[in-house]
Amino acid sequence: MSMNWSWKKTLSSSALALLATTCVYAIPAGPCDPQPQTTCCEEPKPGPFAFVYPKDMNLACPNDFYFYGDFLVLQPMEDGLVYGVKDTNGPSTTNPQLAGGKVLSFSSDNEDYSFDFGFRLGLGFLLNHDAWNMGMEWMWYRTNQDVSAKAASTGVIIPQWIATQGPVAGDNEASQRWEMLMNVFDIALGKPFHLSRYLVLEPFFGLRAAWIDQNYTARYAGSYDTKFQAKTDFWGVGTRVGCKSEWALGAGFELLAHPSASILYANFDVTENLPLGDDTFTLDHDFYRNNSNLELQLG
Numbered sequence: 001m002s003m004n005w006s007w008k009k010t011l012s013s014s015a016l017a018l019l020a021t022t023c024v025y026a027i028p029a030g031p032c033d034p035q036p037q038t039t040c041c042e043e044p045k046p047g048p049f050a051f052v053y054p055k056d057m058n059l060a061c062p063n064d065f066y067f068y069g070d071f072l073v074l075q076p077m078e079d080g081l082v083y084g085v086k087d088t089n090g091p092s093t094t095n096p097q098l099a100g101g102k103v104l105s106f107s108s109d110n111e112d113y114s115f116d117f118g119f120r121l122g123l124g125f126l127l128n129h130d131a132w133n134m135g136m137e138w139m140w141y142r143t144n145q146d147v148s149a150k151a152a153s154t155g156v157i158i159p160q161w162i163a164t165q166g167p168v169a170g171d172n173e174a175s176q177r178w179e180m181l182m183n184v185f186d187i188a189l190g191k192p193f194h195l196s197r198y199l200v201l202e203p204f205f206g207l208r209a210a211w212i213d214q215n216y217t218a219r220y221a222g223s224y225d226t227k228f229q230a231k232t233d234f235w236g237v238g239t240r241v242g243c244k245s246e247w248a249l250g251a252g253f254e255l256l257a258h259p260s261a262s263i264l265y266a267n268f269d270v271t272e273n274l275p276l277g278d279d280t281f282t283l284d285h286d287f288y289r290n291n292s293n294l295e296l297q298l299g
Contacts, residue, residue, distance in 0.1 A: 054131035055192035055200050065125045072118040076143050076180060081106045083176040083218040085158045086149055104149050104157070104174065116143040118182075133192050133202065139184045148175035151222075161218045161228030162275055172222035179215040184208065186240060202244040208262045208293070209237045229273045236264030236291055258297040266291040 082105040106112050124135030150173045151157045157174045190204030212234040219227040242260025249255065265288070272283040 053194050055194060055202075065123075067121070067123045069122070070120040072120060072139075072141065073115050074118060074141060074143075075113050075115045076141075076145070077113055078106070078178070081176065081178060081216070082160050084149065084160050084174045084220075086151060086155065087158060088152065088155045101158075104147075106145060106147060106176075106178070112147045113145060114143075116141070118142065130191065131193075133190045133204070135186075135188050135190065135204075137186045137188075139182075141180075141182045143178075143180050145178040146175065148173070157220070157222075159218070159220045159224065162220065162224055162226065174218070174220050176216070176218045181213045183211045185210070188240065190244070192244070198248040200246040200248075203242075204244065205239070205241045207237070208240040208264065209235075210264065210293075211235050224275075226275045228275060231271045233269040234266060236266030238262055238264035238290075242295075256297065256299045258295075260295045262293045262295075264291045264293060 082103055084104045086102045086104055088101075118139065118141030120137060120139040122135060122137040124133060126133055149157060157172065159174065186206060186208050188204040188206030190202045192200060192202035195201050212232075214232045214234075216230040216232075217227055240260060240262035242258065244258045245256070247255040247257075267288050268286070270283075270285045274281045274283060
């Protein structure tokens with residue numbers, strides 16, 4: 001009777017030891033097994049989200065064409081367009097010092113720059129390959145800027161663009177005109193996608209080509225009664241990279257931020273006609289250089 005009881009007791013002890021050993025060295029749960037969820041609130045906010053899906057939802061045939069046009073009102077600015085110095089009292093051969101001189105230039109008073117009109121046209125389509133976006137854009141802009149000054153009865157305007165010998169006698173009136181014609185052509189390959197329901201990103205890269213022609217004339221009436229003329233023809237071509245972003249606010253409104261950068265292999269053809277007494281000297285300089293360009297659109 002006692003032997004039977006000992007056998008049962010030994011068997012029970014062995015079973016308990018085996019169970020304890022199995023629990024200690026158990027195989028951990030696999031990565032695909034359901035994991036316990038710990039939540040601090042009943043419903044996570046502001047979800048649910050669907051990430052990184054194409055902006056164009058016509059996935060069965062995403063080769064959609066589109067075009068657009070923008071009417072532009074721009075105010076251009078350029079440094080280095082000083083055409084004279086206006087002196088209140090006027091220097092003389094005995095006193096060539098300035099008294100109350102004022103630099104005459106677009107750059108010294110930005111409200112002198114006027115606004116002019118341009119346009120931008122775009123054409124593109126979504127490829128049947130991960131809904132990539134192939135787009136082309138052309139921007140055209142032209143401006144004519146004029147500014148003038150007149151000296152007081154006791155003052156003079158000292159010309160900036162006239163080479164002289166000895167003290168400057170000065171002119172009574174001066175004016176300048178700056179003309180610019182700009183054409184910019186871009187072609188880019190991008191990938192527009194929703195990073196969330198309210199944020200769309202489109203990283204892109206492509207090519208940029210630009211042509212910018214400028215003409216500059218400074219006129220002086222009075223002691224010299226002459227003018228200085230300069231011309232710059234620019235063209236450049238190179239690579240461009242950037243990222244467009246659209247931040248949806250609701251009710252059809254959104255914020256836009258489109259930064260981009262490009263490096264252009266450019267040519268500058270500069271010509272100047274410089275009056276000197278009764279003669280006119282012509283300077284011509286043609287050179288190449290790498291020219292960087294930064295662009296940021298916000299709206």
